[in-house]
Amino acid sequence: MKKHLLGVLGVVLVLTLLLSACQPAATPAAPVESTTAVEPVAPVVEAKTKTNIVHYYSGELGKKDMNTIIEKFNAQSEKCEVVDNTTGHEDFKTQILVMLAGNNPPDVFSYWAGARVQFVVDSDALMELSDFWNAEKLGDVVSQGIQGSTQYNGGVYSIPQNFHYSGFFYNPKTMEKAGITEMPETWDEFMDACEKLKAAGVAPIALGSMNRWPAQFFIDYLVSYTAGHEYRAKLQKGEAAFDDPEVMKAMELWKELIDKGYFYPDANAYDWTDAADQVASGEAGMTLMGTWITGYWDGLGFTPVEDYDVFPFPIIDPAIPPATFASTDSWTIPADAKNADCAKEFIAWTLTPEMQLLWAKGQGALPASSQTDTSSFNPVMKKALDFISGGTMWLPAYDLSTTPPNAEIGLNLGALMMNDPSQYAQYLAEAQTQSAEVFKK
Numbered sequence: 001m002k003k004h005l006l007g008v009l010g011v012v013l014v015l016t017l018l019l020s021a022c023q024p025a026a027t028p029a030a031p032v033e034s035t036t037a038v039e040p041v042a043p044v045v046e047a048k049t050k051t052n053i054v055h056y057y058s059g060e061l062g063k064k065d066m067n068t069i070i071e072k073f074n075a076q077s078e079k080c081e082v083v084d085n086t087t088g089h090e091d092f093k094t095q096i097l098v099m100l101a102g103n104n105p106p107d108v109f110s111y112w113a114g115a116r117v118q119f120v121v122d123s124d125a126l127m128e129l130s131d132f133w134n135a136e137k138l139g140d141v142v143s144q145g146i147q148g149s150t151q152y153n154g155g156v157y158s159i160p161q162n163f164h165y166s167g168f169f170y171n172p173k174t175m176e177k178a179g180i181t182e183m184p185e186t187w188d189e190f191m192d193a194c195e196k197l198k199a200a201g202v203a204p205i206a207l208g209s210m211n212r213w214p215a216q217f218f219i220d221y222l223v224s225y226t227a228g229h230e231y232r233a234k235l236q237k238g239e240a241a242f243d244d245p246e247v248m249k250a251m252e253l254w255k256e257l258i259d260k261g262y263f264y265p266d267a268n269a270y271d272w273t274d275a276a277d278q279v280a281s282g283e284a285g286m287t288l289m290g291t292w293i294t295g296y297w298d299g300l301g302f303t304p305v306e307d308y309d310v311f312p313f314p315i316i317d318p319a320i321p322p323a324t325f326a327s328t329d330s331w332t333i334p335a336d337a338k339n340a341d342c343a344k345e346f347i348a349w350t351l352t353p354e355m356q357l358l359w360a361k362g363q364g365a366l367p368a369s370s371q372t373d374t375s376s377f378n379p380v381m382k383k384a385l386d387f388i389s390g391g392t393m394w395l396p397a398y399d400l401s402t403t404p405p406n407a408e409i410g411l412n413l414g415a416l417m418m419n420d421p422s423q424y425a426q427y428l429a430e431a432q433t434q435s436a437e438v439f440k441k
Contacts, residue, residue, distance in 0.1 A: 055086050100123070111329075113150070113396065164326035170309060225315065251424045254417055322393065329365070
């Protein structure tokens with residue numbers, strides 16, 4: 001479907017030159033001086049092209065730094081002015097699709113790489129950016145490990161801004177008090193650590209699933225680490241079923257964690273920052289979350305390694321290689337964008353080393369640009385970057401690796417599990433009925 005973008009209001013300055021001529025006197029007497037001054041000619045100032053942007057960095061964690069990036073861009077750009085029309089993070093997920101389906105899309109918008117970009121590409125709603133990629137030599141800029149997130153249907157449709165790593169972020173002091181000095185690497189070691197934390201009067205795991213998406217990491221890791229990464233990919237495509245024995249086994253492991261009282265109570269009553277606060281205060285030992293949590297904690301004045309640290313999700317089956325599930329935040333441009341040149345100029349600006357460093361450190365993100373100087377990163381972020389650089393498989397999180405309709409099914413499943421895990425078999429049967437409808441030929 002072809003999209004028609006909002007037109008940009010052009011401002012034309014019309015200057016009127018007022019000149020007065022001197023009149024000669026009627027008699028041969030001394031000439032009379034004119035009292036009319038000649039006004040100077042004002043320079044012609046071209047109005048900048050207003051370029052509309054919509055992004056999901058609306059919370060305290062990202063809004064401040066994105067505003068800085070936009071302000072600095074506007075100050076240095078000779079022709080373009082980015083106008084921020086951001087919206088709430090959760091509202092964005094629906095609003096951007098409504099905007100693209102209507103006749104008022106933005107000129108550039110942030111989006112999650114993976115199935116969500118694919119969904120919009122398949123609707124012919126995005127501009128193909130191979131020429132831009134080549135002209136800016138972005139193949140030499142964007143980190144090799146995430147360049148695959150740019151490719152859809154044989155073309156470039158999204159440009160990475162940053163990416164994240166997900167793992168168990170924990171309170172070292174709480175762990176030490178519970179007698180845990182070595183972080184668990186296997187599932188048995190993990191269960192033992194949870195038992196020690198519980199015995200010490202601490203909730204082992206904090207989870208804020210009010211907005212559903214934080215629970216998806218348990219689906220990702222448990223399914224992938226028991227049935228394998230290829231099976232998980234089939235489930236995302238509708239080629240495997242939610243009520244398969246493989247998914248049942250994963251949900252039984254999750255149910256065991258809940259039944260043993262390893263989660264902070266009432267997870268669905270809290271959001272992810274609440275869970276982060278529970279870990280920071282020592283009420284809980286750890287939380288399964290993305291690296292953006294470091295930006296949140298840094299903003300509160302916490303010290304990396306001393307106040308928080310990270311370890312990878314424990315291995316369940318040694319035959320299955322480790323992976324991490326998180327996200328790549330990207331920029332996309334709607335098809336037929338009237339201000340595509342300004343949109344491209346802005347995207348290139350966000351990938352400069354200076355802006356990448358500003359954004360990564362403020363957002364708690366890993367930079368998309370390999371040219372970013374990471375020497376000033378805190379030790380926990382360096383550890384996360386090393387996990388990825390060391391060859392660990394990186395995969396988009398659940399709701400970013402399947403279609404938006406199927407993502408809703410999985411997100412609902414996570415919330416249901418945290419509400420009452422005893423009905424997991426029924427939840428999976430219902431999820432499969434819904435998923436089969438989504439992928440019906």
